[in-house]
Amino acid sequence: MVDPRTSIIDERMRGIDRIIAVSSGKGGVGKSLVAATLALTLAKKGFSVGLFDLDFTSPSTHIILGIGDVQPKEEKGIIPPMVHGIKYMSIIYYSGEHVTPLRGADVSNALIELLSITRWGTLDFLVIDMPPGIGDATLDLVRLIRNIEFLIVTTPSQLAFETVRKLASLLKELRIPVVGIVENMKMNDSKTVQQQTMKLGVEFLEEIPYDSKVEEAIGNTNKLLDTILAKKAENISDLLRYSKPKRRQSSIYM
């Protein structure tokens, strides 16, 4: 017995130049906001961008973007609709606003299903909003997507950074590329996270100050693009566009 779906994932990802999984060790660090804003700023710069919400049990990027009443097109698979210049994919097309209680194996199965049937076409960037932690989604993505790169979000809290340290060391051990760490919701000038990031041998990409305007901008992309978060996301998108894609080297997954 063989699951045929995993055999087609390479083919589905072939037209995508860079796949960036926005991750964190803990929830509540602003991963979804960073992912959605990064996708928006990349699209604004003229790149073809996809955003894939992989947080199946608690999706939120559809709320951040205010996607309205859109559905994917069915054509030899499913084609994500264009939302604010982004090809947008989420489980909410099927679950609506209902709760979707899933165990690990179900998360994995749903993820493989969507990876194998979604036709992204050609993209410069696919940004993935990951569920928090080092669970099924993380393990499946490193197993199934050859050219995945991780962007890790933390807050200044040592509690958040401690889990980031674990995520970063796992990825390093598995030789999966990490583009860098972003410190979100910064309230002071402390350089602790920056220094600790460097000790990990990972690039420190950007610090994003806490911005109370972000909450008011949820659901309104124009307002969102006017926040400090968006300005910082623009810096991150510049770092991404001018850096070479990081490829995994002699990983067990190759």
Place this chain on the structure above:
Amino acid sequence: MHEWALAEAVIAAAFEIARKESLKEVREVKIKVGELQQIELDILEFALSQLKPAKFKHTKFSIEVAKAGLKCRVCGYKWVFKKEKIDENVAEAIHFVPEIAHTYIKCPKCGSPDFEILEGRGIWLESIKGVKKEDG
């Protein structure tokens, strides 16, 4: 036509296996299709016939349908998924992502959404038969 995407996956997986097992010709590919996903068999068969590569020219695709057996993790009740018993839109959502069943279906006995899909979820490649390349 989401069946097309699944047919592509079946062909890709079967092709990979045929290559690994050095089959010069593939005679039969057995596929199991779970009722939970409600795959349209005629579309799947058509897609397979359109997509098959040269090595699969004479391949017979046998498709077996498996009932979707569900088991509640809370009370242990077992039941079988019936498409006719649910709303058309819900059935379609489950068709695309079978795990969406956990959003809409509850255990008929205790009402829990925490159930296990024992069998008959989606598409599986059961076996491949073919003719091996001669050694040397």
